[in-house]
Amino acid sequence: MDMQSLYLVVPLAPLAGAVIAGLFGKIIGRTGAHSVTILGVAISLFASWLIFQDVQAGNTWNGTVYTWLTSGDMTLEIGFLIDRLTVLMMLVVTFVSLMVHIYTIGYMADDPGYQRFFSYISLFTFSMLMLVMSNNFLQLFFGWEAVGLVSYLLIGFWYTRETAIYANLKAFLVNRVGDFGFLLGIGLVWSYFGTLDYALVFQKAPQFAQHTISLIDGHEWSLMAVICILLFIGAMGKSAQFPLHVWLPDSMEGPTPISALIHAATMVTAGIFMVTRMSPLFELSDTALSFVMIIGAITALFMGFLGIIQNDIKRVVAYSTLSQLGYMTVALGASAYSVAIFHLMTHAFFKALLFLAAGSVIIGMHHDQDIRNMGGLRKYMPITWITSLIGSLALIGTPFLSGFYSKDSIIEAVKFSHLTGSGFAYFAVTLGVFVTAFYSFRMYFLVFHGKERFHCAHDTHDHEADKDGDVHGHHHGGHSCPHETPWVVTLPLILLAIPSVIIGYLTIDALMFGNWFGHAVHIDPAHGSMQELAHHFHGAAAMGLHALTTLPFWLAVAGVGLSWFFYMKRPDIPAAIQKRFSLINSILENKYGFDAFNAWFFAGGARLIGGKFWRWGDVAAIDGLMVNGTARGIGHIASVVRHLQSGYIYHYAFAMIIGVLLLAYWFVRA
Numbered sequence: 001m002d003m004q005s006l007y008l009v010v011p012l013a014p015l016a017g018a019v020i021a022g023l024f025g026k027i028i029g030r031t032g033a034h035s036v037t038i039l040g041v042a043i044s045l046f047a048s049w050l051i052f053q054d055v056q057a058g059n060t061w062n063g064t065v066y067t068w069l070t071s072g073d074m075t076l077e078i079g080f081l082i083d084r085l086t087v088l089m090m091l092v093v094t095f096v097s098l099m100v101h102i103y104t105i106g107y108m109a110d111d112p113g114y115q116r117f118f119s120y121i122s123l124f125t126f127s128m129l130m131l132v133m134s135n136n137f138l139q140l141f142f143g144w145e146a147v148g149l150v151s152y153l154l155i156g157f158w159y160t161r162e163t164a165i166y167a168n169l170k171a172f173l174v175n176r177v178g179d180f181g182f183l184l185g186i187g188l189v190w191s192y193f194g195t196l197d198y199a200l201v202f203q204k205a206p207q208f209a210q211h212t213i214s215l216i217d218g219h220e221w222s223l224m225a226v227i228c229i230l231l232f233i234g235a236m237g238k239s240a241q242f243p244l245h246v247w248l249p250d251s252m253e254g255p256t257p258i259s260a261l262i263h264a265a266t267m268v269t270a271g272i273f274m275v276t277r278m279s280p281l282f283e284l285s286d287t288a289l290s291f292v293m294i295i296g297a298i299t300a301l302f303m304g305f306l307g308i309i310q311n312d313i314k315r316v317v318a319y320s321t322l323s324q325l326g327y328m329t330v331a332l333g334a335s336a337y338s339v340a341i342f343h344l345m346t347h348a349f350f351k352a353l354l355f356l357a358a359g360s361v362i363i364g365m366h367h368d369q370d371i372r373n374m375g376g377l378r379k380y381m382p383i384t385w386i387t388s389l390i391g392s393l394a395l396i397g398t399p400f401l402s403g404f405y406s407k408d409s410i411i412e413a414v415k416f417s418h419l420t421g422s423g424f425a426y427f428a429v430t431l432g433v434f435v436t437a438f439y440s441f442r443m444y445f446l447v448f449h450g451k452e453r454f455h456c457a458h459d460t461h462d463h464e465a466d467k468d469g470d471v472h473g474h475h476h477g478g479h480s481c482p483h484e485t486p487w488v489v490t491l492p493l494i495l496l497a498i499p500s501v502i503i504g505y506l507t508i509d510a511l512m513f514g515n516w517f518g519h520a521v522h523i524d525p526a527h528g529s530m531q532e533l534a535h536h537f538h539g540a541a542a543m544g545l546h547a548l549t550t551l552p553f554w555l556a557v558a559g560v561g562l563s564w565f566f567y568m569k570r571p572d573i574p575a576a577i578q579k580r581f582s583l584i585n586s587i588l589e590n591k592y593g594f595d596a597f598n599a600w601f602f603a604g605g606a607r608l609i610g611g612k613f614w615r616w617g618d619v620a621a622i623d624g625l626m627v628n629g630t631a632r633g634i635g636h637i638a639s640v641v642r643h644l645q646s647g648y649i650y651h652y653a654f655a656m657i658i659g660v661l662l663l664a665y666w667f668v669r670a
Helices: 003-023 025-056 084-107 114-133 137-155 162-193 198-208 223-238 247-253 256-265 267-277 286-308 313-333 337-364 382-395 402-415 422-448 487-513 529-536 540-549 551-569 572-580 582-589 591-644 649-669
Strands: 061-071 074-082 212-216 219-222 463-465 471-473
Touching: 003 025, 003 061, 003 084, 003 114, 025 084, 025 114, 074 084, 074 114, 074 137, 084 114, 084 256, 084 267, 084 337, 084 487, 114 137, 114 256, 114 267, 137 162, 137 223, 137 247, 137 256, 137 267, 162 198, 162 223, 162 247, 198 223, 212 223, 219 223, 223 267, 223 286, 247 256, 247 313, 256 267, 256 313, 256 337, 267 313, 267 337, 286 313, 286 422, 286 582, 313 337, 313 402, 313 422, 337 382, 337 402, 337 487, 337 529, 382 402, 382 422, 382 487, 402 422, 402 487, 402 529, 402 540, 402 551, 422 551, 487 529, 487 540, 540 551, 551 572, 572 582, 582 591
Parallel strands: none
Antiparallel strands: 061 074, 212 219, 463 471
16 A cells, blocks of 8 residues: 555544444444444554654655646645644544544443444544645645534533533534634735645745734734734634633543543644644734733643532533643744644653553543542542553643643743843743642542542442342442442553653653654744754753752642642631632633623623513514514505595596596696
C-alpha cells in the first residue's frame, strides 16, 4: 500500500466503524458494535504509527485528495498536510481514542444505548482526524464543526435527563459564538489572500504584515491582528477559554468516556493545535499574541480557583482541564508553540487517565459522584488508586513525570517573554501551580484516604446472597462494598499511566529543542522565549534535579501539604474558612456569575427582544395591520359603500346619468 492510500485509511477506518455500528447496531449486536469500532480505531492507530515512521524518515506530504467544488476561480478542496505536527496529533488522538473505546466496554455495559455510543465516539475520532490532517481552512472548518456536532450528541447522550439536554444545548450555543468569530477570520483570509490553502496563505502573509483595515470609520486596525484574534475566538470556544469556558464543566453530564476523549485529550485541544498551525500568521501580530497570552493566564488561574470548591469528582477534573488549557494558551502567546503542543501531548495522557480513573471510582461507588461520600477507597480499588496517584502527580508537575517537563517549560517560557501581559501571565501560571496541587490532592485524599464515608454490605448483618453468590446489604439501598473494576476498565488506566510517567522525560529534548517540528512551526526571531529556554536546558535529568530548588516545585509541595493538613488532619478548618469567607465562597460557587450573567443578559435579552418583535411585529404589524387590518379596512369600505345600495331603481338611474355626464365631460376635455 502506498503512503497516500495509508493517509486515507487513518480517518476512514473509524468512519467505517461508526457507520456500521450506527446503522446496523441492532443486527451486529453489542459485541459486533464494539468490535468493529475498536478495530477501526486500532487500524487508524497502526496506520498513524507507520506514517509517523515515514515522516521521521523525512517524508512529508501536502496535497489534494479530491476537489469538492469549483465556482469561477474559486476551488474548494479536501486535502491532507502530513508533517511532524500532524503525525504527533494523529498518534495522540488515535491512542487515547483506542483506550477510551476499550474502557467503554466496561463503563457502558448496562446502557441501552451501547451501540449508539460506540458509533458516536468512532465518528468523533474521524472528525478529529479530519481536523488535524487538513491542509486548508475549509477542511479545518469541516472538522471543527463535526467535532462540535458529535460533542453535542455525546454530552446529551442520556437525553432523558433534563440536565444533559441543558448542558449539550449550552455547549452548542457557546461554541457557535466562538465559531462565528472563526468563520469571520476564515472569511477575511479568503477575501485578502484569495485562497484557503495553508501553504499559499502562509507564503503571502508577510506581504500583509503592515496592511490595515477600517472596521469602524476613522479607526485603522492591523489586518493580521484582526484575522488572528478572530481565529483565536474560535479557539476560545473549542478550547474553553475565558469567557467562553462556561460550557465545559456542564458537559460532564455526558458519560465519563467522552469526558476523557473529548474534554481532556482531543476536542478541547483543537484550538491549541489550530493556533500552532497558524503560527506564521500569529507571529506577525504582537497584539494577537498578547491577547492570547492574557486570555490563557486568566483561564489558567481563575478556573483553578473554581476546582477548589467542587465536590463532584468529574467537575474537579473538568476545572483542572480548563486550567491546563489556559497553560497551553499562555505558551502559545509566548511564541512557545512546541511547548504548548508538548503539554497538549503529556496532558492528553494524564488527564484522560484521571477522567477514566474518576469513572472507575464512579462505577465502584455505584454511580455516586460526590467526593464527600467517599474515602478509604485505596484498599478496595488498588489499581484505580495507584493510577490516580500517578495522574495526580503528573498533573501537579512532580519532577521526572511527564507533566513536570511540559508545565515547568511553560512557566519558564513566559518568564522569558517580553510581550505585553507576560508579567501577569507569569504570576498566574506560577500561582496556578499551588492551586492545582491543592485541589488535585484535595480530591485524591478525600477519595482514596481517610475514613470511609459510605456504607456497604459488611456494615450490617442484614444481608443475603443472590443467585450468583454476590452479597448485597440492605443498608442505604443495599449497595455492595466498592470493588476494583473489570480489566476492560483497568487496562486503559495502566496503559495511560505508563506515558504519564515516562513520555516527558523521553521526548522533551527532541520536541522542544531538537527543531523536531521543523517547518510546521514558525517563530519570529524577535520572539526569543524558545532560544532562552534552549540556552538554560541541559538535559531532562538535569532539569528534573534542578527543579527541586525552584519555586514551582515548592509551591506544589505546599499545595499537597496544605490539602493533606486540611482534609486529612483538620477537616474543621476548611469548613471554618468557608463560613468565614462566605462571600468569596459564594462567588466561587456561582462560578464568578458568568452563568447568571449569560442567563440574564444573553438568554434574557434574546427573550426580551423576541417578545418585542412578537408584540410589535407579529401581533401588531402582521396580525393586527396586514391580516386583521385588511379585513377591517374592507369591512369599513363595505359599510360605507352599502349605503349606495338602496334598492330603489331611480337611485341607480340617477347614478348612471351622472356617470354618463362625467364621461362625456372627460371625453370633451380630452
